[in-house]
Amino acid sequence: MVNSQNEIDPGEPMPTPDRTSLDEIVSAGRELLESEGLAGLTMQAVAIRVGVRAPSLYKRVRNRAELVSLVAEATARELGERVDAAAVAAPDAPSRLMVLARTFRGFAHDRPAAFGLLFAPGSELAIDADVLAGSSASMLAVAAELSGPDHALDSARTLTAWAYGFVSMELSGAFRLGGDVERAFEFGVHRLAEALAARPA
Amino acid sequence: MVNSQNEIDPGEPMPTPDRTSLDEIVSAGRELLESEGLAGLTMQAVAIRVGVRAPSLYKRVRNRAELVSLVAEATARELGERVDAAAVAAPDAPSRLMVLARTFRGFAHDRPAAFGLLFAPGSELAIDADVLAGSSASMLAVAAELSGPDHALDSARTLTAWAYGFVSMELSGAFRLGGDVERAFEFGVHRLAEALAARPA
DNA sequence: ACCTGAACACCGTTCAAGT
DNA sequence: ACCTGAACACCGTTCAAGT
Numbered sequence: 001m002v003n004s005q006n007e008i009d010p011g012e013p014m015p016t017p018d019r020t021s022l023d024e025i026v027s028a029g030r031e032l033l034e035s036e037g038l039a040g041l042t043m044q045a046v047a048i049r050v051g052v053r054a055p056s057l058y059k060r061v062r063n064r065a066e067l068v069s070l071v072a073e074a075t076a077r078e079l080g081e082r083v084d085a086a087a088v089a090a091p092d093a094p095s096r097l098m099v100l101a102r103t104f105r106g107f108a109h110d111r112p113a114a115f116g117l118l119f120a121p122g123s124e125l126a127i128d129a130d131v132l133a134g135s136s137a138s139m140l141a142v143a144a145e146l147s148g149p150d151h152a153l154d155s156a157r158t159l160t161a162w163a164y165g166f167v168s169m170e171l172s173g174a175f176r177l178g179g180d181v182e183r184a185f186e187f188g189v190h191r192l193a194e195a196l197a198a199r200p201a
Numbered sequence: 202m203v204n205s206q207n208e209i210d211p212g213e214p215m216p217t218p219d220r221t222s223l224d225e226i227v228s229a230g231r232e233l234l235e236s237e238g239l240a241g242l243t244m245q246a247v248a249i250r251v252g253v254r255a256p257s258l259y260k261r262v263r264n265r266a267e268l269v270s271l272v273a274e275a276t277a278r279e280l281g282e283r284v285d286a287a288a289v290a291a292p293d294a295p296s297r298l299m300v301l302a303r304t305f306r307g308f309a310h311d312r313p314a315a316f317g318l319l320f321a322p323g324s325e326l327a328i329d330a331d332v333l334a335g336s337s338a339s340m341l342a343v344a345a346e347l348s349g350p351d352h353a354l355d356s357a358r359t360l361t362a363w364a365y366g367f368v369s370m371e372l373s374g375a376f377r378l379g380g381d382v383e384r385a386f387e388f389g390v391h392r393l394a395e396a397l398a399a400r401p402a
Numbered sequence: 403a404c405c406t407g408a409a410c411a412c413c414g415t416t417c418a419a420g421t
Numbered sequence: 422a423c424c425t426g427a428a429c430a431c432c433g434t435t436c437a438a439g440t
Binding site: 243244245259 | 431432433434435436
């Protein structure tokens, strides 16, 4: 059986097949983050989950900070995908804006811990710029359609900032003055949709 | 010298005067937070700074989480004071709203680490409800004046969410698509001031 | 009463030694 | 090559012993 499909480069050292992978590690990290919180996202806990000892993780990841960044990046990518997928269904720009905002909020409710990682202040985690840009592409597109090209970036930032701030405060329990949080969100989207619309002159 | 001003309740044990205080501990925590980041806000570092060993801190504070909450609470109080002080100068509601927003942003730039603690997602820190309410009182007042009593709370939440979100994203370096961040902020306040104004019918 | 050293359980990380 | 145990420096926290 020369050159069978199981053949390996001859002479190369290959004692055993890899027992884990970067993907598996990041996935374990994401699961732990959501189930145990950021403090539970431990090198030891991740290692056990992928069937390896903690020191082995350092073969695929520089340190815990990099692992956390990779988890945040994966989260940003998933958020972008969900938002993009939701946007296509809406017929016009204003309704698309509302669908985007509600999808954004829904994602945060589904994955609160991961969402908290995205723009976490003072965390120094470096999400890849392209990934972040990708996840805000739909926002930018709606903003351009709604506000015109001159104000596209400003509008997108206003919208994203509001949505992020609202959901962050909601998740951290900052809305304690009672009232209907759901209604406050809808109030916000509607007023913003009007406020960002292009105006004469 | 019977009953001099140095007299102490007789019979009570009082071997030595206290070597530190809760205020001193919280102050040390705030300084460390800003200079070293949240990870540098260590029980040991705080203890050394107030001239004591780490175990002694547990006489005034239940654990590190409570200390961090106290730091956040002090920060919320200071933010509220600054915002309130700034609001009085502005002549009318729309300009008051802009002054509030800019003061809010200025505070975040001055104390980025402490600001990051305020509504930090997933942090589980319990800021005293009254303190938080106090720090948003000015926001609520302007919102009521601008939007009318029916929409005061919704407007205040829209405004606060936007301001918090904008500054958080700014501080975490999320605005990477270039453009003028300063201009984006001013764009946001102006559009929001218009959007939140009471409307006919 | 407040303060301390010593101890414990737990981190992240490094590294020489195994396969 | 990947994996491991052992070790290191550092945490937060507890507690008995000092004063």
